[in-house]
Amino acid sequence: MSDTIADRFDRIRVPSAYEMVAEAIEAEIVSGRLRPGDEIGTEAALVRQFGVNRSTVREGIRVLEQGGLVRREAGRKLYVCEPRYDALSSRISRALVLQDVTFRELFDAALILEVGAVEGAVAHADAEVIAALEANQSRIEQAIGNPVLLSEIDTEFHALVAHASRNRVLELAREPAALLFFPSSEMICRRVPEGGPRMVEAHRRIIDAIKARDLELARLWMRRHLVDWRKGFVRAGREIDAPVERIFARYALSRSAL
Amino acid sequence: MSDTIADRFDRIRVPSAYEMVAEAIEAEIVSGRLRPGDEIGTEAALVRQFGVNRSTVREGIRVLEQGGLVRREAGRKLYVCEPRYDALSSRISRALVLQDVTFRELFDAALILEVGAVEGAVAHADAEVIAALEANQSRIEQAIGNPVLLSEIDTEFHALVAHASRNRVLELAREPAALLFFPSSEMICRRVPEGGPRMVEAHRRIIDAIKARDLELARLWMRRHLVDWRKGFVRAGREIDAPVERIFARYALSRSAL
DNA sequence: TTTTCCGCTTTGTCCGACAAACGGTCTCAC
DNA sequence: GTGAGACCGTTTGTCGGACAAAGCGGAAAA
Numbered sequence: 001m002s003d004t005i006a007d008r009f010d011r012i013r014v015p016s017a018y019e020m021v022a023e024a025i026e027a028e029i030v031s032g033r034l035r036p037g038d039e040i041g042t043e044a045a046l047v048r049q050f051g052v053n054r055s056t057v058r059e060g061i062r063v064l065e066q067g068g069l070v071r072r073e074a075g076r077k078l079y080v081c082e083p084r085y086d087a088l089s090s091r092i093s094r095a096l097v098l099q100d101v102t103f104r105e106l107f108d109a110a111l112i113l114e115v116g117a118v119e120g121a122v123a124h125a126d127a128e129v130i131a132a133l134e135a136n137q138s139r140i141e142q143a144i145g146n147p148v149l150l151s152e153i154d155t156e157f158h159a160l161v162a163h164a165s166r167n168r169v170l171e172l173a174r175e176p177a178a179l180l181f182f183p184s185s186e187m188i189c190r191r192v193p194e195g196g197p198r199m200v201e202a203h204r205r206i207i208d209a210i211k212a213r214d215l216e217l218a219r220l221w222m223r224r225h226l227v228d229w230r231k232g233f234v235r236a237g238r239e240i241d242a243p244v245e246r247i248f249a250r251y252a253l254s255r256s257a258l
Numbered sequence: 259m260s261d262t263i264a265d266r267f268d269r270i271r272v273p274s275a276y277e278m279v280a281e282a283i284e285a286e287i288v289s290g291r292l293r294p295g296d297e298i299g300t301e302a303a304l305v306r307q308f309g310v311n312r313s314t315v316r317e318g319i320r321v322l323e324q325g326g327l328v329r330r331e332a333g334r335k336l337y338v339c340e341p342r343y344d345a346l347s348s349r350i351s352r353a354l355v356l357q358d359v360t361f362r363e364l365f366d367a368a369l370i371l372e373v374g375a376v377e378g379a380v381a382h383a384d385a386e387v388i389a390a391l392e393a394n395q396s397r398i399e400q401a402i403g404n405p406v407l408l409s410e411i412d413t414e415f416h417a418l419v420a421h422a423s424r425n426r427v428l429e430l431a432r433e434p435a436a437l438l439f440f441p442s443s444e445m446i447c448r449r450v451p452e453g454g455p456r457m458v459e460a461h462r463r464i465i466d467a468i469k470a471r472d473l474e475l476a477r478l479w480m481r482r483h484l485v486d487w488r489k490g491f492v493r494a495g496r497e498i499d500a501p502v503e504r505i506f507a508r509y510a511l512s513r514s515a516l
Numbered sequence: 517t518t519t520t521c522c523g524c525t526t527t528g529t530c531c532g533a534c535a536a537a538c539g540g541t542c543t544c545a546c
Numbered sequence: 547g548t549g550a551g552a553c554c555g556t557t558t559g560t561c562g563g564a565c566a567a568a569g570c571g572g573a574a575a576a
Contacts, residue, residue, distance in 0.1 A: 016527095016528060016529085017528075017529070018320070018528085018529090029356070030352065030355070030356070036356075042556085042557060042558085043557075043558070044556090044557075052529080052530085053529060053530045053531075054530090054531095055313050055316075055528095055529070055530075055531095056528080056529060056530080058313075058317060058558090058559090059316060059317060059320050059528095062276070062317050062320040062321055062324070063320055063323075063324050065321075066320070066321050066324030066325060067324060067349050067352075068349065068353060069352075072558090076537090076538070076539090076557080076558080077557090083352075083353035083354075083356045083357055088346065088349055088350050088353065091325050091326065091346055092346050092350075092430060094288060094325075094327075094341075095326060095341035095346065095430075096341075096426065096427060096430065097288070098287070098288070098294075098341045099341055099426055101426050101427055105424075105425045105426055105427045105428070106427055108378065108425050108427075108428065109374075109425055109427035109428040109431060110427075112370065112371070112374035112377075112428065113370070113371075113374075113431060116367075116370030116371075116374070119370075120366065166363075167363045167366050167367055168354065168357055168359050168363055169354060169359055169363045169364055169366075169367035169368075169434075169435050170363070170366065170367040170370065172350060172353075172354065172434065173367060173371060173431040173432065173434065173435060174431065176427075176430065176431065177427050177431060274558095274559060274560090275559075275560070276559085276560090300525080300526060300527085301526075301527070302525090302526075310560080310561085311560060311561045311562070312561095312562095313559095313560070313561075313562095314559080314560060314561080316527095316528090317559095330527090334526080334527080334568090334569065334570090335526090
């Protein structure tokens with residue numbers, strides 16, 4: 001009977017105790033009354049304050065831990081943590097993989113995000129970041145011929161460029177895609193031998209463009225660098241419209257768990 | 259003594275039982291052996307299978323729930339859920355707020371992400387999404403003068419544009435920023451009366467450009483639309499380099515919790 | 517056939533308990 | 547006096563058992 005009438009009201013959600021525990025602590029953190037580094041207190045203390053059972057407190061703590069708001073230092077005290085992205089990014093990467101996003105989507109998004117990041121880097125890079133980029137460059141020049149190292153250093157390069165933009169929103173926005181995108185360059189370098197040198201040259205040009213504050217040149221070489229990746233991907237015999245395999249998700253996850 | 263020697267080994271992390279429970283179930287989901295919609299089983303069943311206590315199983319379940327991998331249907335059975343972003347995006351928004359990102363960062367990132375999204379929309383929008391955009395437009399034309407509605411419909415408009423790009427990576431990448439960015443347009447419309455009509459015109463032009471597959475025009479009007487926002491922000495007397503207030507985080511969180 | 521009621525299942529919460537790991541203190545040998 | 551080691555209380559991770567409330571399904575009643 002009632003299913004023939006349009007529902008006027010939403011279902012009422014009664015929050016459970018462990019959710020209220022989590023929300024109470026979260027409110028303290030979001031409002032700033034608890035600051036990163038502060039300790040939350042022992043489980044027993046929380047039991048006293050909230051007047052609920054320890055199991056309930058513990059479930060609430062799990063929620064906060066997963067949300068990246070608190071952190072347990074090596075099985076010991078609970079601290080409010082300075083917001084860490086890694087855990088969140090890897091969770092998003094996992095969601096992307098589960099949705100079977102394609103490499104084309106990944107590539108199109110990376111093009112937008114990485115070019116955006118290098119634009120920001122041209123505008124805001126300071127000496128410190130540029131030094132880090134140069135250090136990265138000298139390492140990658142040593143690593144030609146070693147696909148595993150190449151891919152790792154390349155991933156770090158792009159993270160550094162994003163960091164140079166001094167835009168934490170952008171830095172975060174690109175991370176889930178990067179986590180899935182760059183590991184595959186290992187596979188490419190393995191199968192396309194000229195991939196390594198081309199990558200090293202592109203990085204060199206990008207760093208130079210950032211140092212020269214040359215927006216157009218930076219854009220150009222970042223774009224070229226990524227298009228190279230796509231070419232290599234195809235030449236390595238991969239289908240660009242195929243979904244990102246779930247293998248990569250596992251890889252991204254296991255790395256971030258460390 | 260040992261702190262004078264460079265540490266060779268990382269601390270060994272012994273995974274606790276509830277983490278292993280969570281990982282075991284996660285592995286089933288990521289590998290595809292458990293598909294969205296499948297049910298996980300009752301807590302009692304998991305207790306039997308894993309041979310651990312129910313409290314332990316429950317903590318593991320909390321972890322998965324927060325990770326957006328499983329979902330409890332109204333206090334009842336556990337299902338593998340089709341990956342939902344909302345929860346994850348709001349968590350990232352929260353992290354951004356806690357880092358005190360500025361409106362300028364938000365604006366710069368939104369410029370890159372939204373222009374990127376509209377580029378994708380020009381390339382990939384289909385009739386269905388365009389119809390949805392038109393419906394959104396007719397609603398916003400009715401809403402001029404109502405800041406709350408305007409801001410809501412504007413937020414939906416941008417989500418639709420991103421969806422039209424048929425790029426789930428980009429769609430997801432923009433969401434955390436959007437969650438923080440667009441709600442503030444309510445404040446702007448409230449204080450800058452001509453904001454409403456300008457927003458409506460920009461949307462109209464963007465939709466037309468998408469329909470005409472005119473890349474440059476779409477870019478132009480999206481950029482103009484966002485720059486308008488920034489102008490309004492300043493004219494409303496707000497400081498663009500000030501951190502996003504924590505109020506907005508709460509707003510974004512409470513919306514996504516529904 | 518429809519409504520109502522009853523009992524079973526499952527979740528949310530509680531209580532009490534214990535081993536292992538950790539932190540701090542105290543003692544003892546040097 | 548100082549350092550090493552033993553000792554002890556605290557805290558976490560896990561366990562077993564228990565109960566009320568809510569949801570589900572089938573039987574009984576209208």
